[in-house]
Amino acid sequence: MPEQLFQFLVTGITVGSLYALVGLGFALIYNASDVVNFAQGEFVMLGAMAAIALQNAGFPLFLAAIVATLLTVGVGLLLERFAIEPAVGASVVSTIIITIGAAIFLRGVALLLWGKDFYALPPFSGDTPIQLGGATVLPQSLWVLGVTVVLVLLVRAFFNRTLPGKALLACSYNRVAAQAVGINVKVMLRLAYGLSAGLGALAGILIAPITFSSYEAGVMLGLKGFSAAIVGGIGNPMGAVAGGLLLGVLEALGAGFISSGYKDAIAFLFVLMVLFFEPTGLFGHKSAERV
Amino acid sequence: MRRLLKVFGVVSLLLAGIGLAHAADPIKIGSFLTVTGPASFLGDPELKTLQMYIEDLNAKGGVNGRKIELIHYDTGGNTKDAVNFVKRLIKSDNVDVLIGGTTTGDTMAVIPNVEKEGIPFISLAGAVEIIEPVKKWVFKVPHTDRMAAAKILGDIRKRGLSKVALITGDGGFDKSGRTQVLELAPNYGITLVADESYGNKDTDMTTQLTKIRSSGAEAIINFGLGQAPAIVTKNVKQLGITLPLYQSHGVASQTFIDLAGAAAEGVRLPAAALVVAEQLPNTDPQKPVLLAYKNKYEAKYGPVSTFGGHAYDGLMITVAAIQRAGGTDKAKVRDEIEKTSGFIGTAGVFNMSPEDHMGLNLDAFKLVEIHNGTWKIIE
Amino acid sequence: MRLAGFYIFAAVVALLPVLFPDNYFVVVVGTSAGLHVILAVGLNLLIGYAGQISLGHAAFFGLGAYASAILSTRFDWPSLLALVAGLIAAGLIAWVFARPILRLRGHYLAMATLGFGIIAHVIMVQATQWTGGPDGLAGIPPLNLLGWQVDGDLQWYGVIAAAMLLVVWLSLNLVDSQVGRALRAVHGSEFAARMMGIDTARTKTQAFVVSAVFAAFAGSLFAHQQAFVSPDSFNLTVSVELVTMVVLGGLASTFGAVCGAIALTLLQQGLVVFEDYEMLIHGALLMAVMIFMPQGLFVGLTQAAHRLGSTLARSKFRRSLD
Numbered sequence: 001m002p003e004q005l006f007q008f009l010v011t012g013i014t015v016g017s018l019y020a021l022v023g024l025g026f027a028l029i030y031n032a033s034d035v036v037n038f039a040q041g042e043f044v045m046l047g048a049m050a051a052i053a054l055q056n057a058g059f060p061l062f063l064a065a066i067v068a069t070l071l072t073v074g075v076g077l078l079l080e081r082f083a084i085e086p087a088v089g090a091s092v093v094s095t096i097i098i099t100i101g102a103a104i105f106l107r108g109v110a111l112l113l114w115g116k117d118f119y120a121l122p123p124f125s126g127d128t129p130i131q132l133g134g135a136t137v138l139p140q141s142l143w144v145l146g147v148t149v150v151l152v153l154l155v156r157a158f159f160n161r162t163l164p165g166k167a168l169l170a171c172s173y174n175r176v177a178a179q180a181v182g183i184n185v186k187v188m189l190r191l192a193y194g195l196s197a198g199l200g201a202l203a204g205i206l207i208a209p210i211t212f213s214s215y216e217a218g219v220m221l222g223l224k225g226f227s228a229a230i231v232g233g234i235g236n237p238m239g240a241v242a243g244g245l246l247l248g249v250l251e252a253l254g255a256g257f258i259s260s261g262y263k264d265a266i267a268f269l270f271v272l273m274v275l276f277f278e279p280t281g282l283f284g285h286k287s288a289e290r291v
Numbered sequence: 292m293r294r295l296l297k298v299f300g301v302v303s304l305l306l307a308g309i310g311l312a313h314a315a316d317p318i319k320i321g322s323f324l325t326v327t328g329p330a331s332f333l334g335d336p337e338l339k340t341l342q343m344y345i346e347d348l349n350a351k352g353g354v355n356g357r358k359i360e361l362i363h364y365d366t367g368g369n370t371k372d373a374v375n376f377v378k379r380l381i382k383s384d385n386v387d388v389l390i391g392g393t394t395t396g397d398t399m400a401v402i403p404n405v406e407k408e409g410i411p412f413i414s415l416a417g418a419v420e421i422i423e424p425v426k427k428w429v430f431k432v433p434h435t436d437r438m439a440a441a442k443i444l445g446d447i448r449k450r451g452l453s454k455v456a457l458i459t460g461d462g463g464f465d466k467s468g469r470t471q472v473l474e475l476a477p478n479y480g481i482t483l484v485a486d487e488s489y490g491n492k493d494t495d496m497t498t499q500l501t502k503i504r505s506s507g508a509e510a511i512i513n514f515g516l517g518q519a520p521a522i523v524t525k526n527v528k529q530l531g532i533t534l535p536l537y538q539s540h541g542v543a544s545q546t547f548i549d550l551a552g553a554a555a556e557g558v559r560l561p562a563a564a565l566v567v568a569e570q571l572p573n574t575d576p577q578k579p580v581l582l583a584y585k586n587k588y589e590a591k592y593g594p595v596s597t598f599g600g601h602a603y604d605g606l607m608i609t610v611a612a613i614q615r616a617g618g619t620d621k622a623k624v625r626d627e628i629e630k631t632s633g634f635i636g637t638a639g640v641f642n643m644s645p646e647d648h649m650g651l652n653l654d655a656f657k658l659v660e661i662h663n664g665t666w667k668i669i670e
Numbered sequence: 671m672r673l674a675g676f677y678i679f680a681a682v683v684a685l686l687p688v689l690f691p692d693n694y695f696v697v698v699v700g701t702s703a704g705l706h707v708i709l710a711v712g713l714n715l716l717i718g719y720a721g722q723i724s725l726g727h728a729a730f731f732g733l734g735a736y737a738s739a740i741l742s743t744r745f746d747w748p749s750l751l752a753l754v755a756g757l758i759a760a761g762l763i764a765w766v767f768a769r770p771i772l773r774l775r776g777h778y779l780a781m782a783t784l785g786f787g788i789i790a791h792v793i794m795v796q797a798t799q800w801t802g803g804p805d806g807l808a809g810i811p812p813l814n815l816l817g818w819q820v821d822g823d824l825q826w827y828g829v830i831a832a833a834m835l836l837v838v839w840l841s842l843n844l845v846d847s848q849v850g851r852a853l854r855a856v857h858g859s860e861f862a863a864r865m866m867g868i869d870t871a872r873t874k875t876q877a878f879v880v881s882a883v884f885a886a887f888a889g890s891l892f893a894h895q896q897a898f899v900s901p902d903s904f905n906l907t908v909s910v911e912l913v914t915m916v917v918l919g920g921l922a923s924t925f926g927a928v929c930g931a932i933a934l935t936l937l938q939q940g941l942v943v944f945e946d947y948e949m950l951i952h953g954a955l956l957m958a959v960m961i962f963m964p965q966g967l968f969v970g971l972t973q974a975a976h977r978l979g980s981t982l983a984r985s986k987f988r989r990s991l992d
Contacts, residue, residue, distance in 0.1 A: 097918075108949030117546060127554075214518070234777055265788070
């Protein structure tokens with residue numbers, strides 16, 4: 001039993017760190033623009049698919065990863081410029097539909113480029129499982145975990161230590177005030193979209209060796225990432241990370257001890273419960289209603 | 292005068308048009324497949340196969356001197372769309388026969404309409420419930436999931452094992468495979484010690500497999516489609532589980548071997564003879580049919596899959612029935628499809644009857660093992 | 671004159687099958703559009719008037735469908751009784767969940783309703799012994815209305831058209847009633863509405879319950895019409911489509927919802943011919959409409975028509991649209 005529990009936890013944390021990475025992207029964009037970007041999962045898919053395509057075209061893995069990330073950043077910037085900027089001030093519902101439209105559009109592009117097949121990326125450092133106490137992990141999962149930790153620390157440092165990071169944070173609290181003190185809100189918006197597209201792409205590349213990828217791979221990840229961001233309190237990057245890990249561990253424990261068929265229902269029931277008792281997530285800032 | 296000439300011209304054109312239309316009135320085959328969505332890897336080769344062979348038949352002058360016209364709609368795996376498209380095919384496009392229904396869900400959803408309208412329908416989906424009980428107008432050409440379960444359970448018993456763990460996805464194919472294994476296991480003296488489930492888009496199944504590892508199972512059966520069985524296979528290796536792993540015919544394609552990589556070594560599964568065509572003895576009557584289809588498909592589209600083969604079987608059975616019926620009278624074509632006997636297709640030798648609207652027996656499945664990244668017949 | 675638009679709409683619906691007898695697009699696509707209208711009009715009460723988003727409305731659609739399917743196949747209930755049971759069940763569940771869920775705002779509400787929809791879908795897939803699992807339930811008997819068996823596409827067109835007109839009529843009246851005014855006040859500013867003495871929680875709950883009951887109504891008709899239900903018809907994609915219909919047509923306008931439902935149904939039928947390009951075009955259109963016509967198709971198009979016709983009979987147009 002304790003051995004099983006340990007494996008469940010290890011599984012939960014590996015899956016959770018993946019949700020955390022996607023959730024982080026949601027939080028970044030929400031911070032800058034009050035928009036929940038439902039195309040975040042598609043960034044993950046694009047990163048993975050582009051890296052796989054480049055690698056198949058003969059690029060070394062490392063270079064393929066960098067180029068794929070940059071390409072996805074480009075897509076993120078285009079999305080911001082042509083779909084988000086023209087709709088500034090739109091209602092929550094409208095922005096949800098716009099980003100869902102963008103997600104469908106990007107899926108359509110991927111379908112035309114790569115067809116409907118599943119693709120895999122070779123693992124970065126082999127396939128030999130690593131023993132951890134009684135549990136086993138793939139080396140690739142350690143890559144996911146490691147890079148997640150590094151990225152989380154970088155994002156944290158970016159917000160706390162750098163000027164653009166602080167400016168971005170200022171936009172999230174009060175856009176008008178931010179503009180008044182000389183912050184270029186437009187540039188900040190682009191920065192946020194570029195950053196979270198890049199984060200999404202990196203997440204996609206990291207997990208492609210484990211989960212494979214196809215033009216539809218972003219749907220489920222986007223959903224889980226959104227849940228992570230909400231549970232943690234939307235707009236709080238560290239909350240999204242915590243939410244992702246929590247969700248992953250919960251799914252694993254639910255599948256392990258209750259029912260694997262109902263594990264998604266268990267996870268979402270938990271999300272509902274959190275919201276019933278903490279209507280703004282576990283670590284969200286309570287905002288006053290605007291009259 | 293000029294006006295009269297004009298009228299005459301128009302009338303004669305019209306008449307010629309009618310005459311032409313009559314002489315070359317095409318045979319209309321209606322098709323609804325899942326070409327996009329999660330089951331696209333099934334529907335995509337099916338559509339390509341239909342298109343390729345219909346083009347081919349037309350180039351050779353068509354059937355009974357008539358061209359064949361394919362009218363196809365993509366259901367995207369949405370049963371509601373499947374129902375509407377079938378109505379559209381029957382009512383608006385006036386098709387003569389239906390070939391399609393990639394998934395069991397799509398097929399089951401349209402059966403009430405097919406039966407009501409009375410149109411021959413050859414389904415390309417797997418579940419046994421499509422033809423049991425027999426429905427007047429409904430036929431199917433792929434092997435049933437019950438046959439797959441029987442093949443797997445038979446092999447497990449042959450190895451002298453009796454405790455089995457089952458792990459399945461949450462799709463229609465997975466669930467009905469699970470039902471068949473649960474129903475048939477007692478007949479083979481096999482007990483199920485674990486029955487786990489996962490979501491078809493899940494990224495990690497180690498939790499379920501950890502439970503299976505400590506369940507005392509002697510073999511694992513996984514029914515699933517798409518990338519999930521490849522993840523299961525990798526996770527089994529990752530956890531250091533050395534039990535025999537059985538997959539279903541749902542993953543009998545090169546993609547599965549590519550995705551699962553080294554972890555796929557030693558995995559056994561029931562598969563249509565198509566995947567091991569080259570290894571069949573030359574005396575096997577199926578061999579030339581299989582190689583012809585395989586070479587033709589691969590020359591045009593790349594690696595062949597057994598699912599496209601089902602479309603080939605469905606189309607050829609239909610064409611033969613129309614030839615025998617001497618036309619497209621729906622009732623006659625239906626009767627002729629039912630009389631199909633000794634037809635050698637990619638899935639096996641078909642012998643249909645009023646009691647059996649599929650006409651394949653267990654021999655049609657070969658049990659194969661993945662060995663050095665390719666398939667090997669083990670019986 | 672308040673219901674002039676309604677009468678015109680009803681006349682068009684009634685005339686279509688007469689003008690185009692036995693036409694696939696009228697009879698089959700028309701029934702599909704009719705069900706979508708019922709769903710969209712109901713959801714519009716919640717999203718458009720009360721200002722509360724729901725990304726899980728397919729759950730109620732499915733609840734009605736499965737209630738009818740299960741009760742009439744496994745328990746041999748008469749179809750009409752099964753339908754009513756489905757409506758009551760949907761209403762009760764909506765009522766129980768309304769307060770905790772509608773306490774949430776914006777994206778948190780989106781998340782909660784999304785989760786609700788996913789949980790419902792998981793149950794449809796996993797509770798195989800009741801729901802038939804992912805392969806669904808077949809053999810649902812036709813609807814029996816006091817001895818009359820609804821059979822054939824034309825009869826179904828009639829029944830669904832009647833049901834749809836009933837829902838549209840109810841919605842138009844509801845919106846114009848005291849409840850409707852309270853709803854709009856809640857949408858404008860919940861805080862201000864509360865100050866005015868409106869029980870905002872109760873008002874939102876009412877909207878939620880009514881829209882859930884409408885969705886279940888559509889679901890029950892759907893189950894009997896298709897004679898088959900499976901979880902695919904009630905997944906997240908469907909929930910998103912429903913919201914799209916409401917927003918596409920134009921929020922807080924019953925005819926906007928009608929317009930959106932019909933437009934999306936036709937769009938889906940029309941895009942089929944584009945095969946691999948379908949997704950691309952669908953996504954691009956969604957974005958384009960929301961960016962360039964944020965008030966939706968109905969308002970956007972009627973405004974365009976206004977500008978066109980303003981040189982001539984400007985006032986005639988406006989009156990008929992109100």
